[in-house]
Amino acid sequence: xxxxxxxxxxxxxxxxxPTRLMIVDMLSCGELCACVILEKFNFTQPTLSHHMxxxxxxxxxxxxxxxxxxxxxxxxxxVKRLKAILDEVTTMKENCICNEQICCEEVCCE
Numbered sequence: 001x002x003x004x005x006x007x008x009x010x011x012x013x014x015x016x017x018p019t020r021l022m023i024v025d026m027l028s029c030g031e032l033c034a035c036v037i038l039e040k041f042n043f044t045q046p047t048l049s050h051h052m053x054x055x056x057x058x059x060x061x062x063x064x065x066x067x068x069x070x071x072x073x074x075x076x077x078x079v080k081r082l083k084a085i086l087d088e089v090t091t092m093k094e095n096c097i098c099n100e101q102i103c104c105e106e107v108c109c110e
Contacts, residue, residue, distance in 0.1 A: 014058035
């Protein structure tokens with residue numbers, strides 16, 4: 001179960017940077033060339049590569065090489081998974097972690 005939280009946290013970590021969140025927003029309109037993404041920001045190509053590596057490593061974004069440029073798009077399966085994760089952790093359910101019996105004295109008094 002902990003592995004599920006770790007994997008989910010990696011996705012949220014990729015989105016925790018405002019620039020990466022803006023890039024994901026841009027990609028919600030469809031595939032974009034790195035050159036188009038770069039035009040929207042006031043930083044260098046290596047900085048864009050750093051952000052795209054984070055997004056691609058999280059599997060939220062996929063890249064497709066075309067000549068010297070890479071075209072990026074959202075990974076629909078990961079986007080669905082991200083929505084499901086958010087729904088799962090914000091909805092009460094029978095097997096919720098809050099239903100596990102933990103003695104407060106054990107936690108607070110060690």
